[in-house]
Amino acid sequence: MTKILNSGFNRRDFIKTSTGAGLYVAASGYGSTFSDYALQRPVRIGFVGVGGRGMGILKVALTIEGVEIPVICDIVEERVARAQNLVQDAGQPKPKGYTGPEDYKKIAELNNLDAIYTATPIELHTPIMLAALRGGKYGGTEMPACTEYDQAWELVEASEKAGKPCMLMENYVYMRNVKMVLVMAQLGMFGALTHCECGYQHDARYAGFGPGGKLLWRALGGQTNNNPYPTHAIGPIAQWLNINRGNRFEYLVSMSSRAVGQNYYANKKFGPDNPAAKMKYAAGDVNTSLIQTHDGITITLYYDTKNPRPQDWIYRIQGTKGIYSGTLNKIYLEDISPKPDQWEPIDKYQEKYEHPLWKKYGLVAESSGHGGGDYLCFRDFVQAIRNQVQTPIDVYDTVTWSIITKLTEESVANKSRPVDFPDYTRGKWQTRKPATIDEI
Numbered sequence: 001m002t003k004i005l006n007s008g009f010n011r012r013d014f015i016k017t018s019t020g021a022g023l024y025v026a027a028s029g030y031g032s033t034f035s036d037y038a039l040q041r042p043v044r045i046g047f048v049g050v051g052g053r054g055m056g057i058l059k060v061a062l063t064i065e066g067v068e069i070p071v072i073c074d075i076v077e078e079r080v081a082r083a084q085n086l087v088q089d090a091g092q093p094k095p096k097g098y099t100g101p102e103d104y105k106k107i108a109e110l111n112n113l114d115a116i117y118t119a120t121p122i123e124l125h126t127p128i129m130l131a132a133l134r135g136g137k138y139g140g141t142e143m144p145a146c147t148e149y150d151q152a153w154e155l156v157e158a159s160e161k162a163g164k165p166c167m168l169m170e171n172y173v174y175m176r177n178v179k180m181v182l183v184m185a186q187l188g189m190f191g192a193l194t195h196c197e198c199g200y201q202h203d204a205r206y207a208g209f210g211p212g213g214k215l216l217w218r219a220l221g222g223q224t225n226n227n228p229y230p231t232h233a234i235g236p237i238a239q240w241l242n243i244n245r246g247n248r249f250e251y252l253v254s255m256s257s258r259a260v261g262q263n264y265y266a267n268k269k270f271g272p273d274n275p276a277a278k279m280k281y282a283a284g285d286v287n288t289s290l291i292q293t294h295d296g297i298t299i300t301l302y303y304d305t306k307n308p309r310p311q312d313w314i315y316r317i318q319g320t321k322g323i324y325s326g327t328l329n330k331i332y333l334e335d336i337s338p339k340p341d342q343w344e345p346i347d348k349y350q351e352k353y354e355h356p357l358w359k360k361y362g363l364v365a366e367s368s369g370h371g372g373g374d375y376l377c378f379r380d381f382v383q384a385i386r387n388q389v390q391t392p393i394d395v396y397d398t399v400t401w402s403i404i405t406k407l408t409e410e411s412v413a414n415k416s417r418p419v420d421f422p423d424y425t426r427g428k429w430q431t432r433k434p435a436t437i438d439e440i
């Protein structure tokens with residue numbers, strides 16, 4: 001079984017009643033029942049939204065043994081047809097196609113599905129996940145899962161009530177060195193942790209504009225001044241720091257720079273008279289936030305996608321015994337690294353500290369997108385469904401990481417005043433246990 005990473009609840013949390021029904025015990029935070037047997041048949045997943053991302057993940061899903069795709073949904077008919085062909089080419093029956101904007105509600109009620117995965121525009125993630133959970137399905141969503149406080153609470157309540165997980169399909173936490181640093185952090189190699197730094201930083205201006213400068217939903221979504229896409233950056237850090245499992249994000253402060261990058265880009269690409277070149281953008285080009293955790297660890301979180309720049313997720317972890325820098329992909333461990341105060345390559349630690357998932361599936365994963373994260377993330381989702389257990393990224397993680405969008409918006413709008421993180425675990429973070437090494 002895939003280990004239930006950092007979840008604090010796994011197969012040990014299942015107890016059998018005299019009737020044979022599986023009962024999810026209190027440690028999980030769920031009071032309701034999961035099936036007590038692993039699925040003996042294929043894992044059946046419906047896809048909602050098969051644009052760029054959905055199609056990419058569909059290809060990944062079709063490489064995982066025992067996965068069936070009985071349903072495809074998108075409001076663009078040709079995309080449904082293209083995805084249906086892909087599934088048939090993989091030797092599966094033609095999936096039923098749906099094209100209505102609210103057909104996800106019908107799909108959520110189908111009996112021949114175990115889960116719904118969605119890669120739709122952001123504002124649809126919460127309604128689609130709520131429908132899935134309420135229909136008794138596992139939910140897997142692209143990011144962020146929600147952008148409003150009440151949406152986050154609705155997701156938590158729906159997941160708890162249904163006893164079905166809602167997993168943010170956060171592929172970046174599955175990257176090789178992110179996972180290796182997690183193992184090393186869990187083993188105490190960096191000592192007592194003090195600071196982390198991360199960022200979603202790459203030139204994504206191309207994704208905001210269509211032909212002729214037409215604003216696409218990504219650019220339109222940028223009309224709020226915040227960090228609109230925090231989870232690729234914060235996900236790995238949250239796992240390194242055992243957030244929601246003995247530690248929690250307490251509050252953040254956030255500040256945005258001025259907004260000039262998109263005007264500059266649209267002017268250069270489409271000419272000075274194009275509306276995209278002249279419009280006023282609310283979202284600052286670079287958003288910078290500071291997060292304080294309950295344990296007193298600080299985190300710097302960047303969002304920087306509107307200026308030309310090479311990609312850099314930063315992924316720095318700092319403690320009393322050492323530091324790793326994802327920017328340099330180097331490490332320094334006091335009393336272990338060969339030269340005082342000098343970086344060394346992290347690769348030499350791979351043999352000893354490689355994450356079990358990478359040891360097992362690394363060769364296959366490497367060929368998938370986002371540094372292998374796409375494959376391993378989807379595989380973990382499938383494994384949780386197959387074993388009818390909690391997903392490694394649970395609903396509390398899903399909403400805690402996602403809601404940063406809202407918190408940063410509030411802080412930016414109020415001269416960077418501190419904004420508290422809601423405790424979506426309702427206090428359970430204090431008793432939920434960090435993963436042990438054999439669980440990660």
Ligand SMILES: NC(=O)c1ccc[n+]([C@@H]2O[C@H](COP(=O)([O-])OP(=O)(O)OC[C@H]3O[C@@H](n4cnc5c(N)ncnc54)[C@H](O)[C@@H]3O)[C@@H](O)[C@H]2O)c1
Binds near residue numbers: 054
């Ligand atoms: N995890 C990653 O690395 C990663 C990478 C790219 C995109 N994403 C995320 O994936 C999501 C989709 O991004 P994308 O680039 O594929 O966008 P996209 O525009 O290419 O695809 C979105 C699809 O959703 C469809 N859609 C819209 N409304 C719908 C509805 N009511 N019902 C069904 N389908 C509907 C659209 O027709 C389109 O095909 C976004 O949330 C994005 O943030 C994640």
